[in-house]
Amino acid sequence: xxxxxxxxxxxxxxxxxxxxxxxxxxxxxxxxxxxxxxxxxxxxxxxxxxxxxxxxxxxxxxxxxxxxxxxxxxxxxxxxxxxxxxxxxxxxxxxxxxxxxxxxxxxxxxxxxxxxxxxxxxxxxxxxxxxxxxxxxxxxxxxxxxxxxxxxxxxxxxxxxxxxxxxxxxxxxxxxxxxxxxxxxxxx
Amino acid sequence: xxxxxxxxxxxxxxxxxxxxxxxxxxxxxxxxxxxxxxxxxxxxxxxxxxxxxxxxxxxxxxxxxxxxxxxxxxxxxxxxxxxxxxxxxxxxxxxxxxxxxxxxxxxxxxxxxxxxxxxxxxxxxxxxxxxxxxxxxxxxxxxxxxxxxxxxxxxxxxxxxxxxxxxxxxxxxxxxxxxxxxxxxxxxxxxxxxxxxxxxxxxxxxxxxxxx
Numbered sequence: 001x002x003x004x005x006x007x008x009x010x011x012x013x014x015x016x017x018x019x020x021x022x023x024x025x026x027x028x029x030x031x032x033x034x035x036x037x038x039x040x041x042x043x044x045x046x047x048x049x050x051x052x053x054x055x056x057x058x059x060x061x062x063x064x065x066x067x068x069x070x071x072x073x074x075x076x077x078x079x080x081x082x083x084x085x086x087x088x089x090x091x092x093x094x095x096x097x098x099x100x101x102x103x104x105x106x107x108x109x110x111x112x113x114x115x116x117x118x119x120x121x122x123x124x125x126x127x128x129x130x131x132x133x134x135x136x137x138x139x140x141x142x143x144x145x146x147x148x149x150x151x152x153x154x155x156x157x158x159x160x161x162x163x164x165x166x167x168x169x170x171x172x173x174x175x176x177x178x179x180x181x182x183x184x185x186x187x188x
Numbered sequence: 189x190x191x192x193x194x195x196x197x198x199x200x201x202x203x204x205x206x207x208x209x210x211x212x213x214x215x216x217x218x219x220x221x222x223x224x225x226x227x228x229x230x231x232x233x234x235x236x237x238x239x240x241x242x243x244x245x246x247x248x249x250x251x252x253x254x255x256x257x258x259x260x261x262x263x264x265x266x267x268x269x270x271x272x273x274x275x276x277x278x279x280x281x282x283x284x285x286x287x288x289x290x291x292x293x294x295x296x297x298x299x300x301x302x303x304x305x306x307x308x309x310x311x312x313x314x315x316x317x318x319x320x321x322x323x324x325x326x327x328x329x330x331x332x333x334x335x336x337x338x339x340x341x342x343x344x345x346x347x348x349x350x351x352x353x354x355x356x357x358x359x360x361x362x363x364x365x366x367x368x369x370x371x372x373x374x375x376x377x378x379x380x381x382x383x384x385x386x387x388x389x390x391x392x393x394x395x396x397x398x399x400x
Binding site for chain 1: 194202358363
């Protein structure tokens, strides 16, 4: 999560579905209609960095405040539950984390972190943590056994890694390989 | 930093090998030699056939020039290693106690001083290999129990820890990041609860005053 972390910037540009709660004039270019207002209840996919700030920033309607003498607050948009946090998807993780395809989401674990930063969903974090440990131990086995990548379901598993897991695989594999090379090296 | 990232967090096997070479071993010199003050280590005055303790790197150097014999440490015997191997099999959740640098020292001695071994070196070599594999399987089994706060690696040597370090560090870091994100949310809610708590405290104070 550092300022210079390219992966973090890329993860920030992944899109989340959201719904506008008010009509905003002139913002239609987000929806591919430049010049038009964006209507209330329009569903859009916005990058995380934009959606987050719009979902958090609250706007108050000052006229309402005076008339009704009650403080009404609303935000620009509401975040909807993305497909990869839907109950169906989470049930899939529960049943078999190893067959899960994270490749399309690229930075799944980072997105989970950002999501729980906003919503503090302990159940989700616990579930994903467990899935990560399951997947990581499988990954570790594969990174040790050099010739097993293409056997059975392993190829599918290797294609389903997200970018963090790919890096993990690479580092772990390199470490095992370095030690093996050192151990087998003949004295000169 | 210009070092590749994997070398910033981790030692390479060669670096650990270098550290292990500072360990002392007992040698039996064949000739008498004057001592010398070296950077870091001191070579004592060597008298023929008198046992001395010198660093491993110096011992292998003298051995290569055939100026000494190395006394192989007692843990590098078939008997000792077999007992350890049986222990590893007997206690599946524990690592047996081996020297901190057992891998590099054993390799170095097998490579350069195999004629000084009392037991046949090939037997030792295969026992070491068995030990290493059994311990590695255990260490990797432990990965299934990883969590974001705590890991226990009793009895593993530096080389073995180093081998699984990049993997374990990264997984634990990711788990920690995910769990920390929960705290951010919790802390945001904290001030409100704290304020509510304060209100209640003040109320109770009022009660006391009223009673008085």
